[in-house]
Amino acid sequence: DTEVTQTPKHLVMGMTNKKSLKCEQHMGHRAMYWYKQKAKKPPELMFVYSYEKLSINESVPSRFSPECPNSSLLNLHLHALQPEDSALYLCASSLRLRGEQYFGPGTRLTVT
Amino acid sequence: GIQVEQSPPDLILQEGANSTLRCNFSDSVNNLQWFHQNPWGQLINLFYIPSGTKQNGRLSATTVATERYSLLYISSSQTTDSGVYFCAVGNQAGTALIFGKGTTLSVSS
Numbered sequence: 001d002t003e004v005t006q007t008p009k010h011l012v013m014g015m016t017n018k019k020s021l022k023c024e025q026h027m028g029h030r031a032m033y034w035y036k037q038k039a040k041k042p043p044e045l046m047f048v049y050s051y052e053k054l055s056i057n058e059s060v061p062s063r064f065s066p067e068c069p070n071s072s073l074l075n076l077h078l079h080a081l082q083p084e085d086s087a088l089y090l091c092a093s094s095l096r097l098r099g100e101q102y103f104g105p106g107t108r109l110t111v112t
Numbered sequence: 113g114i115q116v117e118q119s120p121p122d123l124i125l126q127e128g129a130n131s132t133l134r135c136n137f138s139d140s141v142n143n144l145q146w147f148h149q150n151p152w153g154q155l156i157n158l159f160y161i162p163s164g165t166k167q168n169g170r171l172s173a174t175t176v177a178t179e180r181y182s183l184l185y186i187s188s189s190q191t192t193d194s195g196v197y198f199c200a201v202g203n204q205a206g207t208a209l210i211f212g213k214g215t216t217l218s219v220s221s
Contacts, residue, residue, distance in 0.1 A: 106154065
């Protein structure tokens with residue numbers, strides 16, 4: 001099974017709200033990633049976790065806060081977002097860093 | 113950093129036609145993947161192919177790592193093949209995928 005699940009599928013939030021995106025995989029992968037994809041653009045890396053430790057933070061604003069509570073779960077906490085943060089947020093996992101990455105279906109976020 | 117260029121940017125085909133999508137990259141890589149992004153946004157793994165040739169049904173891919181390019185072949189295209197095809201390569205540290213801008217394929221019946 002090469003499935004990565006993400007919830008919710010869609011999210012609409014105001015600029016003062018706090019919300020969280022959730023990503024889960026049960027493939028025993030030890031690297032997990034958050035990517036952001038704007039309309040008609042390719043995905044861009046936000047964060048990388050390896051063995052539940054934050055490995056890469058691609059200069060992402062602090063209004064995005066990642067969390068990896070265990071090896072199967074990855075969260076992205078959102079606070080005080082801006083309308084330009086509206087995008088498709090994709091989670092991915094791989095057996096290890098440098099391995100083949102598998103993507104979840106994404107959360108389509110709209111900030112009003 | 114690594115640059116990834118895909119061509120053509122757009123491709124329009126009749127059902128049953130064959131096509132070749134190209135991905136050029138600017139440095140040696142240890143990871144290269146091809147994805148199909150469907151209209152709902154899901155990135156579907158097509159091939160993990162840092163080198164060599166692979167085939168899966170009507171799709172096949174070849175990566176010539178020494179010449180820094182990869183090709184994706186789609187034969188007997190179907191309307192369900194429509195969508196965006198991305199090539200992505202691992203960065204130098206191997207910690208992230210760098211995506212090309214994609215090829216948008218439209219197959220009409």
